Amino acid sequence: MKGLGRHRPVPATGVNRSTVLRAIKAGRLSAQRDEQGGWQIDPAELHRVFSPLPAAATSSPASAQRDAMADALVAELRAVIADLRQDRDRWREAFERQQRALPMATQLGATGEATETGSKEVPVSRLRRAWRWMQASG
Numbered sequence: 001m002k003g004l005g006r007h008r009p010v011p012a013t014g015v016n017r018s019t020v021l022r023a024i025k026a027g028r029l030s031a032q033r034d035e036q037g038g039w040q041i042d043p044a045e046l047h048r049v050f051s052p053l054p055a056a057a058t059s060s061p062a063s064a065q066r067d068a069m070a071d072a073l074v075a076e077l078r079a080v081i082a083d084l085r086q087d088r089d090r091w092r093e094a095f096e097r098q099q100r101a102l103p104m105a106t107q108l109g110a111t112g113e114a115t116e117t118g119s120k121e122v123p124v125s126r127l128r129r130a131w132r133w134m135q136a137s138g
Contacts, residue, residue, distance in 0.1 A: 011053075013046065013047070015050050019050075020041070020046070020050070023049055028049055031045070
């Protein structure tokens with residue numbers, strides 16, 4: 001086992017590294033220092049003093065049930081996301097249709113006929129005017 005840091009558990013045993021260092025200093029665990037000043041511990045020696053972590057059960061009924069529930073929730077969330085994307089696309093299309101129809105409505109007069117000169121400018125929105133003002137004023 002290479003150099004021990006502080007306040008992190010040793011992966012093979014689950015105990016803190018400071019506990020391992022105390023065992024080395026107390027003489028319960030034999031270890032040697034390497035060139036960089038870290039501790040070299042033989043894995044067999046480490047497991048002699050500290051028992052290894054038990055291997056995780058590969059397929060317990062509780063974990064299988066949790067996995068099935070998680071899979072069902074993920075599938076449901078994916079369906080909700082697909083519905084939201086469809087709604088978003090429909091709203092975008094409706095907005096774009098409205099934007100395409102808007103310039104035509106401003107060119108037509110109140111009676112639905114074209115203005116006499118047809119050169120009347122399309123009114124600029126307040127946001128666009130504000131944006132232009134902010135760009136110009138710096």
